[in-house]
Amino acid sequence: MLQRALGSHGVGARAISTADGDYGQALISRWPLVNTEIHDLSFRRREPRRAISTDMVGPFGSMRIVATHLGLSLRERRxxxxxxxxxxxxxxxPTLAMGDFNDWFWAGSVRRNLARVLPDCSRHRTFPAVLPLFALDGIYLWPSGLLVASWTDPEARTLSDHLPVIADIDLGRANA
Structure with a gap:
């Protein structure tokens, strides 16, 4: 349903299947996704985790995208x-990484490690959605200067325990 409403191209990364449904993440685009791979990020006996890596090919050229949902423990995230x-x-x-990074602590943090290769990033408190205190979800970009603006949508708190991060990205700046 979301893919029909938002774009004609998409890929899902199912991490868990149960009687009440499948869990994981999806990436939806109005432009074609090529060279798509689902990566297993699972760590020991922790909850299964996945990452989607793909190249989005649009009128502006190609962009590498990685979408993920990282684990809860520090060793797992490392x-x-x-x-x-x-x-x-x-x-x-141009390269973009996005998702729920579950990055609670600064020491050895996902944020610091990602910022070394993807310097543009959103910084919004997204969890818990009812009263956001922690910046667990984000968007990271390379090269620097692509992120025009980012924000969260507080009306989404009725749909999830995390607020979504939304961004305007100018890929024309990548070639400037």
């Missing part, structure tokens, strides 16, 4: 961020 950095590194195209 392992997962190393895998994410390997997916993100060594590219010439």
């Amino acid at each position: 392992s997962q961020i190393n895998k994410l950095l390997a997916m993100l590194g060594g590219r010439d195209d």
